[in-house]
């Protein structure tokens with residue numbers, strides 16, 4: 738059930754139950770409404786009902802940020818049509834993968850899955866998808882390319898002090914951890930992305946990750962603690 742984390746920030750609990758549960762977030766900065774990630778192609782509760790529980794309709798959403806192309810984060814995008822007609826942001830290398838401009842190896846466990854997924858679940862044809870690059874800034878957000886889980890995985894920091902971390906990290910027992918091998922392209926690259934991110938991301942308060950319970954304060958310290966453990 739949708740939960741308000743702080744003023745203007747909502748956790749939307751999508752998917753089903755673990756491990757098929759994933760987090761999306763709604764950020765209302767007083768002018769614009771941003772949805773970060775969108776759950777599975779089918780969710781229970783649904784994306785629409787979670788938005789409604791937070792007090793919003795699909796037509797209120799101005800933009801969607803996707804941390805990466807995995808079905809538990811992008812699958813719900815098609816459910817926002819036709820009311821949502823704003824831009825969608827996703828890391829450039831993941832967009833290249835979806836569009837077939839980059840071909841992951843069929844012999845790689847996740848690459849083989851993505852080759853199938855991009856055929857069955859492409860981005861909706863009439864959606865304006867914008868490829869995001871490292872360091873890009875827009876509408877109060879800064880993008881950080883953090884590959885490893887996916888080639889184009891991207892963290893978005895909002896200037897209000899919220900870091901949308903996607904599947905760069907997960908939460909377990911109030912600590913941050915890194916995703917498992919089975920669900921990732923390259924776990925060593927994830928470690929390097931975590932270490933690289935703590936060196937360059939400005940301090941933030943809320944750590945909003947794709948799986949687990951968001952860390953509501955001192956999120957930056959939690960990320961530093963993880964980097965020290967790696």
Ligand SMILES: [Zn+2]
Nearest residue numbers: 759809904947
């Ligand atoms: Zn995920």
